Amino acid sequence: MISKKIVLIGDFSVGKTSLIRRFVDNQFSDTYLSTIGVKISRKEIVLSSGTVQGLIWDVEGGTETKPVNRVYLTGADGCIIVADVTREETIEHIETYIDIIHETSPKAVFIVVLNKVDCLTESEKEQLETTLLKHYEEARLTSAKSGEGVEEMFETLAGRMMETQG
């Protein structure tokens, strides 16, 4: 089975840990507990083309004074850039994280994730889908709280990693 290093990056409190928890354990908690350093989880991702052993890195969120530690991205096969739809500045920082990926892991495939869509109305979601999501090659709306789009997002990334890296 092929192992792939998947790193989740983004501003603090955008829901990186919650997305992993939803994907790996199918659990969710509303309590915010900030991540320090990094925590690695494992999850097998079954695709039609085979199974991928995901080593999922939950990296401490970046802040204005403390950017994400680039060493965690060394050797990443895939990255998930997470932003919070309720906090505009986290969406504005997506481009910064894309630059970091290009500099540290140029071969990594990445996906942009707008999390917490459970806070939006259906029409707001449609608007996001037709505007913001079109800016990025691969982007998804997710809710770690409801589970919406989470599994599909990880599977899409794994599929793209398999396609491009084998």
Place this chain on the structure above:
Amino acid sequence: MYIQEVFSAIYASHLYEYFVIDREWKVVAYSDNVWQFCSQGIGLEESRSIFEFVPELYGMEGTLNRLLEGEESELLLPYIFKEPEYYVNIRIHSGNTGGETVIILFENVTEMAKTQQSLVQERNEKALLLKELSEKNVQLKRYNDQMQELVKEEMRKNLEKQKMVELQSRYSQMGEMISMITHQWKQPLSAISMIAHVLKLKHQEIMKKGTLTEKFDAILRQTEYMNQTVNDFQEFFKPSKNRVRFNLYQTVSTVLELVKDEYMLKRISLELKGEEEIIAYGYPNEFNQVVLTLLKNAKDAFGENPKENMRIEILIREEGENAVVDVRDNAGGIDENIMAEIFDLYVTSKTEGSGLGLNIAKNMIEANMQGELTARNVEGGAQFSIVLKQVP
């Protein structure tokens, strides 16, 4: 001598554990308690790949190679969480001078990480709270502004209503006064008329002589005319109670009949033309007052800008399903700077205007009769157009 032996000696009784791996990433040595930082469920033994024990190194083969070749001296992976609740810093060093081994050192920083975690937690929560607070402040300010706008708008409406009520009361008082004058005048007029009739009958013989008959007939005509005039005034100032069908041409004619002498004195010509059969639906006396206001405005404009050939034209026409009354003058037009607000309360182009007339006129036509009153400048003057729904 292997450097790992030195490490073993130094770190044996401290918070540090280590692996030594070779060029093929196989474990060649390790400290006694290093197992506590390894992935669960994997038995610790030599000659197995380091990636099985330390998944954090997966994908870092390039970095490990550079360490072996001496191109890099150290790599630090800080604050790596390990089940059940350890935090370690993983430091990777070149192992010996020959470049044969790499040392992976685990430094237990759990206490430091926990302190760090509570600080970061506090900082992040504070940042989120501050952001929320700032958003609430913006929201509050927006509500406040909206509230102030609403209050201002309500005050403006109230003032407008108050002025309207005052004006209506003034019209009503005027109506009552006219009614009293009418009442007072009617009796002497009837008396004069009767006396003239009696005198004419009694002195028919003398009357036959001619001139005197003509004079008595003139007295009778004049008294009849005065009688009709006071009736018209009385009717004019009586507010309409119900919406009715009314002929626009005839209604405007009545207004012109009442004011024509005054305009003639001021050398302003009044001309009514257009369709004579158009019927509108609404309050005819209020409509009269709107026409009167428009005529008065034109007259006042001429007062401030007297000229030869002063002219007010009133044209009654059809426009689709609507009836339109255009009141057009050649008094120089409205200042374009105030054109957009000409119907607003207290906006006037006259030096001594109150800014009430047009506002009330617009209200009467638009709010009471569901019509439209607009203004624009035309060649040499201004044109006001009253649009009302035409009825068959």
